[in-house]
Amino acid sequence: MYLGPPPRSSLFLALLFSGPLFADDLFLDNQPLPQVLTATRLKQSAAAVPGSMTVIDSELIKASGARDIAELLRLVPGMMVGYTTGNQAAVNYHGTNASDARRMQVLIDGRSVYRAGLATVDWSDIPVAMEDIERIEVFRGPNTVSYGANALMAVVNILTRSPANSQGTRIKVTRGERGINDYYASQGIGWETGDLRLSVSGQQDDGFDSNALGTDRRDSRRLNRFSLAVSQTLNQQQSIDWQFSAKEGSNQRPYTYKPVFSGITEGGTNSDVTAKDYAGSLRWNFDFSPEHSLYIQGSAQQWDRRQLWKACDAKVSFSPELTQLWQLNSNYAEQLSRHMEAYSQDAAPPGSAAEQALATQVLEQWKSGGKDSVCGTIDQSTRESRYDLELQDTLSLTDSLRLVSGMNYRYDRADSDTYFNGTLDDNTWRLFGHLEWRANEHWLLQGGAMFENTHLSGNSLTPRIAVNYLINPRHGLRAVYSEAIRSPDMFENNVNWSYRVTNLDSPAYGQNSGQYFVKTRGPGDLDQELMRSRELGYNGFFTDIGLNVDVKLFYDEVTEMISEPLRNNQYIASNTNRSRFTGIETQLDWRVSAADRLRLTYAYVDASATNPLDQQQTARNSGSAGWLREWGQGWSSALFYYGNDALNQYRFERVDMRVAKRIALGKANLELAGMLQQRLDNQPTTWADNNYDHRHVLYFSAELEF
Template sequence: MSLGSTSPHSPLVLALVFSSPAMADDLFLDSEPLPQVLTATRLKQSPAAVPGSMTVLDTALINASGARDISEVLRLVPGMMVGNISGNQATVNYHGTSATEARRLQVLIDGRSVYRAGLATVDWSDIPVAMEDIERIEVFRGPNTVSYGANALMAVVNIITRNPADSHGTRLKVTRGQRGIDDFYASQGVGWEDGDLRLSLSGQQDDGFDTDRWGGDYHDGRRLKRFNLAVSQALDERQSIEWQVNAKDGTNQRPYTYRPVFSGITRAGDNSDVSAKDYAGSLRWNLDLNTEHSLYIQGSAQHWDRQQTWRACDAEVSFSPELSELWQLNPNYTERLARNIESFLVSGAPDADPTQRALANQVLDQWRNGARRTVCGDIDQSTRESRYDLELQDTLSLSDNLRLVSGLNYRYDRADSETYFNGTLDDTTWRAFGQLEWRASEHWLLQGGAMFEDTQLIGSSLSPRMAVNYLINPRQGLRAVYSQAVRSPDMFENNVNWSYQVTHLQPGAYGQSSARYFVKTRGPGDLDQEHMRSRELGYNGYFAESGLAVDVKLFYDEITGMISEPLRNNQYIASNANSARYTGAETQLDWKISSADRLRLTYAYVDADASNLLDAQQTAGNSGSAAWLRDWGHGWNSALFYYADDALNGYRFERLDTRIARRIRLGKTHLELAGVLQQRLDNQPTSFVDNNYDERRLMYFSAQLAF
């Protein structure tokens, strides 16, 4: 399978081939239930009726992939750009844009957002859910702020966990392999007359990448443990409650990247690891007023705690009040002075206005008088974030051909960091949303919706969407979708107040044991929202007799007012000055050839034209996957997966995964033994130059007992 040679027009050919009249006629006679998805509009719909493109990764596919992380499974989603910042920091974006933050991707667990608004990111490794607890992952590929608000600008990933009623019994699983892989999973599910419960404990461990660009240890392993408790309880024939409690505790290693600004100073530390703790709880009350009317109220609370400290050394002049004042006046001038201070001792302070030159000369005098000496201290880059969310949703069938979903949402976000915010910053968000579905005739389906959102820090916005679906029959449909979406700047982008208070200074700086480092970064405070206009044409078809599902998408997306600057404490100047355009085509094919064989293919062609070159670098022009799942009988099954993209951040990715498993029945107990072999077919780093493995081959094995 050569991705580079695939034509972007191939999805159109697939649509024509698989829409033959003969197959369409057979479908009218088919009595098999239609598959349903929920994430697109919050209404249960067949894929052919969805106002956009959906990818559903089911349990069989997730298990067969052998993936240990959610980010790895998302390689099976066409157009999803999956890479790594380090071994324990995955990066996932739809169609591209920022590589290091998921600024434009909404990620949900059972409808609860795990996107961290404070630092504009999703911690994929720290999501407190085990792969074994996932029932399926629904991905809406396209803007969906209509249903989920800001950050659903380009796509929505909804991770849906197994219902406790489907989790009865005991499961025990261990996984061991190369690169320090050492995972475990244990769950217990029980039920009673009107309720069910699932308790699971899990853990992950591995060593990350082997070497950086210079051949040194990259120091990016992870160690984590998770706790999950899910309970569902029927109160009567019309009411039920569901509640969950999740917790995660672990350590993510971080490469020591601090480099002294002033010459002649040596680095002091080798550890900037992060201690990560996550806590979450949610409660949902469901009420069916009648067969045509239902509602729910859901509340959730989440807390993210990241503790990160390290030791650093620099010149005493780093804490000079005059140097700090000069930085506030002219960061470029100050950086040039700091990095060339020895040469300026001879030539004098560089040219500037009188005030800046006077401050520069004072700094040079301090350097001459001994402020060049080395001082070392502790840096604390810890953060804490909390979120409280309350949502009411009402679903009503107004008639046989008219359905309405509407709701209200309140969210409170709080970020606490002495380094990033010089204390605490909070934000309040109110939302009102609605989606109307009208079956105008047997074949025509019209849909429209909007989300009104008001945030304390940014202001209000309105995101509309309109779609027309032509249903050739209940299982096949053509669609045309137009939507407008917005993304509000996050706390960090707009309101960062970034500076380092260095403590336990030895031997002390200017007579103090604690002082502020001279570099200070402030957010602009007046950023506007990003705006996106999206146009989509597509086809979705499901042929039950042949077990074939096909989806084709043509898209044209434009983003204006784009915030593209990376989050860094060195002249971070965020603005709405950038823009990007993404055009192309995607297709996915899932074919259950027989009861024993399943074939799955995806392909995406994305043409990115961005005013900021960094945004364009994070887009692979050609990417895709291929999978073959086979049940050999007698308990044996196998899976073969191929993943590739032609250039993500300039590096090609191509990998072949093989999983072979044997299921053995031991009385009432089932034992499954499985082995996974991953073979990189390229010889390049993963996403960034420092992400390297000594060997391109990885093997790990698992054993699972279920009883």
């Protein structure tokens, strides 16, 4: 289905300069302007933001019926939501080749959950329940200025409900097709100077049904979460917020290991991942006056991934001589290994004297039992830790001048015998500032910068400058120029990838364990990726008809890109790639009446890249449409459409419908809801191996509040 051409600017100009727009009551009425925080760390109206914002509020979250944060992001124009497997979402703004969110910062209440070690965000494993989310603010564009490296293309800030707004008891269960089995329970209590929310939740489903060959797709998931949030007032000027969360679960993984040597059976069963995550944060707030505030926040996180699997290959794969040959010339060693049987009938392939000498020894080993299959255990487990300390000061210097500034220190550590041959760590220091100057009632000038020093990647300074022309407080035009960087992650730049196989079923060269001959080393000298972004936009809030409109024209260039897939024995990282994104995005949110709400998004993204893989993850046309309706007597419904014309060459179109009934039970409230998702296309999801046996799924939920 074609989603249509970019919206015509004449429509918005007609709305913009229509008579009612300049009525005095738009300047003087007491209705508060909706505000966002994520763009600059200052509370601002949408018309005053130096960029494009999308807010997914609690009403949309509930009406969507979504079980995962990644699915909610389909409501964001320009967001490309795909899947590598059923339990691994791949979400990127505007695209690029990375199957993980390497170029997007993801926060929970301002705390980053981006894993710097392996360059990823585990969307299904984020330790926050959907029911605990108040709203999601998405800054659509580069924002290194406010959040440092990795906020290259967008920032997703997941804001949870405050304990003060979580009083009482909530219990919810969800059951449905495809093995859907979720639960949620929370208890909120308050006292004279504070509030507390405790919640437990869990999810389970079977993932996709079949792969491209029609066999079962091994990608189910199971997880349980725990969350505790406390807010405590100390005095009129000070308060403390602290949180603790934990998650445990398991994600199935398809067995993808292929023996290097011909004639060897795979021998594997599964490579499933057992995950345990922990996170804690403490924030001390100081409100000195309405014009001056400060906070100090510390956080600690740990991601534990245990992954053990069985692999079989030829005995010669543990040969010390083959390992030396790989280190001497990996291409020569791979050529020899792939055609070992043929070379064993003749002679070693042409090469240097040292290469041929080692190859001759390896061929002799092959002929004297080296072709026999041996099996053992591979431990691909990883542990990542992060400690973060941040200080931020917000000051109104005058009625027209505001400044937010601060500093941040972060320590990251990754432990993996497979990926790093032990431990690798990194230290990051940041200084940031953003200045907002209201020159008069119409002109708003903003500028900011972030200086960052990373031990593994060096220094960077990224600026942003924006001019907003406020036609009135609810309508604004904007012009923005910004630069952003992305530091190479530990994996990309410093990987030391090799497999140690233990518990061999037969000894290999006198040992019951051995080091696989293939080794991959990162270059160690990768530069930072650089993005230059230009944006023109308009944001308007038509109070008389309840309509909010945002339009964005963009021209973004990313240079020094690291586009190579993260694969053993085929990973040659470089900064030789670049991409360009141009196009238009728009979103419309219209509260037609007290009972009806309409929401539309559309993105036209024209992408070009030196690496063809960087274009495959960009849909030229994508969008969503939603209608929320309150029917009365406790009945409500929501209808959503999501579509893109080609993400990794596969079209995606789906209609979701949710119908709910609220029932009063004395002082308690019960909501019963049914959710139907219907695919309109008949194609795999993102990759050829992601298939469902049926184009629809149905699930139901019951939620009790008292």
